[in-house]
Amino acid sequence: MGFTAITTVAITLFIVGVFSVILFDVQGVLNSIEGQVEIAVYLKDNVSNDLKVYLENEIKKWPEVDSIAYVSKEQALEKFKVQNEGSDILKEIQGNPLPASFEIKLKDAQKVEQVALRFVDKDGKSIDGVDEVIYGKSYIRKLFSITAIAGTIALLIIIILILATMVLIYNTIRLSIYARRKEIEVMKLVGATNGYVRAPFLFEGFFEGFLGGGIAVVLLYLLNKFLLIKGETVIVETMHIKNLAILGSSNIILIAYFGIIIIGGLIGILSSGFALRRYLKV
Amino acid sequence: MNIIEFRDVSKIYENGTAALKDINLVIKKGEFVFLVGPSGSGKSTFVKLMIKETPVTSGTIFVAGRNICILKSSKIPQLRRNIGCIFQDYKLLSDRTIFENIAFALEVIGKPNYIIKAQVPQVLKLVGLYSKMDSYPHQLSGGEQQRICIARAFVNRPPILLADEPTGNLDPATSESIMKLLSRINLIGTTVVMATHEKSIVNAMRRRVVEMEEGLIIRDQKRGVYGS
Numbered sequence: 001m002g003f004t005a006i007t008t009v010a011i012t013l014f015i016v017g018v019f020s021v022i023l024f025d026v027q028g029v030l031n032s033i034e035g036q037v038e039i040a041v042y043l044k045d046n047v048s049n050d051l052k053v054y055l056e057n058e059i060k061k062w063p064e065v066d067s068i069a070y071v072s073k074e075q076a077l078e079k080f081k082v083q084n085e086g087s088d089i090l091k092e093i094q095g096n097p098l099p100a101s102f103e104i105k106l107k108d109a110q111k112v113e114q115v116a117l118r119f120v121d122k123d124g125k126s127i128d129g130v131d132e133v134i135y136g137k138s139y140i141r142k143l144f145s146i147t148a149i150a151g152t153i154a155l156l157i158i159i160i161l162i163l164a165t166m167v168l169i170y171n172t173i174r175l176s177i178y179a180r181r182k183e184i185e186v187m188k189l190v191g192a193t194n195g196y197v198r199a200p201f202l203f204e205g206f207f208e209g210f211l212g213g214g215i216a217v218v219l220l221y222l223l224n225k226f227l228l229i230k231g232e233t234v235i236v237e238t239m240h241i242k243n244l245a246i247l248g249s250s251n252i253i254l255i256a257y258f259g260i261i262i263i264g265g266l267i268g269i270l271s272s273g274f275a276l277r278r279y280l281k282v
Numbered sequence: 283m284n285i286i287e288f289r290d291v292s293k294i295y296e297n298g299t300a301a302l303k304d305i306n307l308v309i310k311k312g313e314f315v316f317l318v319g320p321s322g323s324g325k326s327t328f329v330k331l332m333i334k335e336t337p338v339t340s341g342t343i344f345v346a347g348r349n350i351c352i353l354k355s356s357k358i359p360q361l362r363r364n365i366g367c368i369f370q371d372y373k374l375l376s377d378r379t380i381f382e383n384i385a386f387a388l389e390v391i392g393k394p395n396y397i398i399k400a401q402v403p404q405v406l407k408l409v410g411l412y413s414k415m416d417s418y419p420h421q422l423s424g425g426e427q428q429r430i431c432i433a434r435a436f437v438n439r440p441p442i443l444l445a446d447e448p449t450g451n452l453d454p455a456t457s458e459s460i461m462k463l464l465s466r467i468n469l470i471g472t473t474v475v476m477a478t479h480e481k482s483i484v485n486a487m488r489r490r491v492v493e494m495e496e497g498l499i500i501r502d503q504k505r506g507v508y509g510s
Contacts (some may be wrong), residue, residue, distance in 0.1 A: 183386075186373055189333070190389035190438070191362035194355070 002172030002208050007170070008214020009267060010219065012161040013260045017220040019154045020256050021228055021245040025235065028248075030147060032241045037109040038118050040134045041102040045073075047129040052100075059104060064115050066105045074098045099131055110144065121247060162267060169208055169271035173201050177279045184280065198276050205272025206265050213264020217257045224253065284344065285442060285473050286332065291341035293327050293497075301327035303497040304341070308501045309475065311441070314468045316484050317477040318508055319494035325477035328494075332475075333365055334358050346441065363391055366443045368437030370450035372427045372432075374419040380406070381415045384434045391438070405437040409463060425456035429463060436467060439477040443467060445476040449483060457483055486510040 043052065052070070056160040059068050071079070084090055106112060112135050119126055119133045126132065176182065187197050224246050232247045246253050286309040293302040302324045309315055317325045330336045331343060334350055343350050350361055374383050381402055388398045406412045409429040411422075419427055428448060435443060445464065449457035461483055468474045478484065484491060484507060491506030492499055 182373065186386065187373065187390045188359075188374070189362060189367050190387040190390060190434070191359040193359045196390055196392070268432060 002169065002176075002204075005168045005172040005208045006212045006215070009209050009264050010215035012158075012165045013213050013216035013264055014219045014223075015161060017216060017260055018223065018228075018257060019158060021220075021224065021253070023151060023154060023246040025232065025254060026147060026150075028241050028243050028245075029235065029239065030143065031108075031243075032239065033143070037106060037112055038135070039102075039104040040111060041119055042099040042131045042134070043101060044129055044131045045099060047100070049274075051129045059102065062115065062118075064106050064108060064221050065113045066107045068105075069103045069281055071101045071103060073098055076100065088164050118142065124207065135257070163214075165267055166271040166274075169268055170275045172208065173205050173272040173275035174279055176204060177201060177275065198280065199282070201272050201276055205268040205270075205275075207268065209264040209266065209268020209271075211264075212268075215263040216264065217260050220257070220260070221267060226255070249252065283311045283347075284308050285346055286475070287344040289342045289344070291331065291343060293324075293331060293336070294339045300497055302331070304507040305497075307492065307499065309473060310430075311473055312468070312471050314465070314474045314487070314489040315476070316487070316489055316491045316506075316508075317494060318484055318491055320479060322496075323494040325479075325494060326446060329367075329444050329477060332444060333362050333367060355431065355467060359391070363438060364440050364442060366432075366440040368428070368431050368435050368443065368445040368448045372419070372429070372431040374427060374430060376419050379416050379418055380411065380422070380430055383430060384437050387434045387437055390505065392440075398430060401437055405433045406411045408436070408466075415445075420435070423454050423456075425459060428452060428456075428460055432460070432463060432467070436472070441471075441473060443472050443474045444480075445474065447478055448476065449478065449480060454482065458486075460494045461487060481508040498504045 041055075056068060056070060059065055073096050077096050080098060081090060104115070106115060116133050116135045119130050121127055184197060229246050232244045235241055235244060236247060242248060243250060245256070286307070288305045288307040291302055291305045292300070294300045305324075305328075317328060319325055327336075328450055331338055332345065332350075334353065341351075345361060346364060348361075353361060375386065378386065384402045384405065385398045388401065393401075403412060403415070406415055409432055411426060411429055411433070414426065414430075415424060419430070422430065428451075432443075432448075443464070443482050447458055448464075452460065457480070464474055464476065465487075488505045488507070491501065491508065493501035493503075493509075
């Protein structure tokens, strides 16, 4: 039986599994960072109440905006005091130098720049009543482009590995067709049906893929149990992100295990099917 | 009743070789026909076309009244179950016993075990090799192997037996015994078509002779001899 083919399926699908867990977790972390993306609009001290209310109502109407909160000068100072409790800096402060602000949360973090730019006129100056607009523009953009590239590379590697696996199974089946060519010849001559002639080879391909998938799942399970789960525990403790591959409640890891075995079987059947079409004209 | 009929059949291979040119031939049920002619005259092509191992280029072939040229590929196994084939190189499986070799032909067309157990010994008695049931092909002589090949072709009782140079590897005495066996099978009512270029066999049998040369039938004679 095709030992090489089984091993290759196992390694390939194992790598696919590891990538999936990591990609899923990175996606989870990103989503939660996305949720934390805010635009802070600092207002000028002399802004009138009318203008403040007008701005707040306008911003609320924007479709990208999830929520908006007004932080007054006093609230800002309170927050600052809480964050810097015990620090010398508090003694230096006289009066209230902190501005009032709107904290805007967005439905889609990728629109942050687009929304922030509305507070700036065409000369690059802030609009009336607004002093400064702050948002994490460059790091958000980088983060998204890096994960997009990493995802594409991972996908490419997976596709290449799956193709390599298919070629190996294809070759195993080709060899076993060759080894049994006399038997096949006799079968065809005495009138065995095409299905009867093909079935053992299809089964062999399926078995190799299925077994390889099974081994991959066992390896992945061990890796998760002893290594990846530790990483996820750290993420949960520090970032409070719940929806992870192994620790999460969504059973995503069980679906992945199941999927890997199914994919293994499919790879096997497909590649032996190709080999049969090419080498077994019945 | 016409069991085999070729109507204007031509076969041109992909490399351009015209193996058969407008062949018309009728073989009746129960006939014994020799196809004779030198190598490359189209005898083997004739055999291959009948079991649809290769398609015709033009024309029509009828086997047992059915046009096999329009046969779907899923129906080809059915056609081959009606035609037993015998070859110069026997095509026996060397890792199986004689019993298993013949049983194999029944197994792969889905016959149940009890039929296999009844029919294999029966056909082995017919070819006179019942005692060699548990031997392997390499333990048998060439003539014995050919008789096993005949047994395998005949075990399913097909109405037609096609033999492509069945005595090509055998000495004259052994060939004679193979011919006797084929005659007996023919007497039971089986149509036998045999391609050969062995003069002595054809002359001794005095059966219908169809002579081919360069893809054409140049002679069709009842109770003929090799060469006119």
